[in-house]
Amino acid sequence: MGLRRQARELALQFLFSLDMQAGLTAPLAEVQAAFAGFSEHFASTRAALPYARNLVEGVCRHWRELDQDIAAHSHNWRVERMSAVDRTILRIAAYELRWAEDAPAQVVINEALEIAKRFSIDDSAPFINGILDSLHGARPRPQRS
Numbered sequence: 001m002g003l004r005r006q007a008r009e010l011a012l013q014f015l016f017s018l019d020m021q022a023g024l025t026a027p028l029a030e031v032q033a034a035f036a037g038f039s040e041h042f043a044s045t046r047a048a049l050p051y052a053r054n055l056v057e058g059v060c061r062h063w064r065e066l067d068q069d070i071a072a073h074s075h076n077w078r079v080e081r082m083s084a085v086d087r088t089i090l091r092i093a094a095y096e097l098r099w100a101e102d103a104p105a106q107v108v109i110n111e112a113l114e115i116a117k118r119f120s121i122d123d124s125a126p127f128i129n130g131i132l133d134s135l136h137g138a139r140p141r142p143q144r145s
Contacts (some may be wrong), residue, residue: 004103007051008092008111012119014038014056016088024063031060058095066094073134085120086128093132105136 014035018024023031035056039049059066067079070090079087093112096103109132116124 003048004051005111005114006045006048007055008115009119010039010042010045010048010052011055011059011092012085012088012115014052015059015091016084018060019084019088024060026060028057028060031056054100055092055095058099059091062095062099063091066091066098069094069098069135070131073138074131083120083124086116086124089116089120089124089128090131093128094135097132097136109133109136 015024017038018026018031018034023034026034032053035053039052042049045052070087071077071079074082082090089112093108096108097105100108109129112128112132113125116128
């Protein structure tokens with residue numbers, strides 16, 4: 001398993017627990033401290049931690065925007081009614097699609113689907129794929145200067 005996949009899975013696990021505790025609204029400094037404590041238990045994936053931290057911080061900074069984007073592309077599904085695992089996978093992938101310059105869209109979407117196959121139910125991968133394909137097609141990445 002590659003470092004980015006490990007990072008995405010670590011971010012998923014941490015953000016899932018944060019979401020279950022209604023912690024996405026916590027100040028970023030608290031999230032960073034909590035992630036530091038969480039990451040101590042993953043010595044085998046030390047090299048994946050910087051990208052995982054980037055994902056966690058990015059999702060926490062932009063979760064409202066991400067949820068709005070996801071809601072706009074998930075017909076007949078409110079974000080808060082989605083499974084917490086699917087919602088978290090979507091937030092991570094939506095963050096990467098919008099803000100991660102060095103992550104190709106097809107790789108981001110494929111990784112989200114593979115993670116969904118591992119951590120969620122069988123119907124999740126097609127559901128996530130539909131939303132991410134729509135999201136990717138609707139919004140080009142912003143140009144950085």
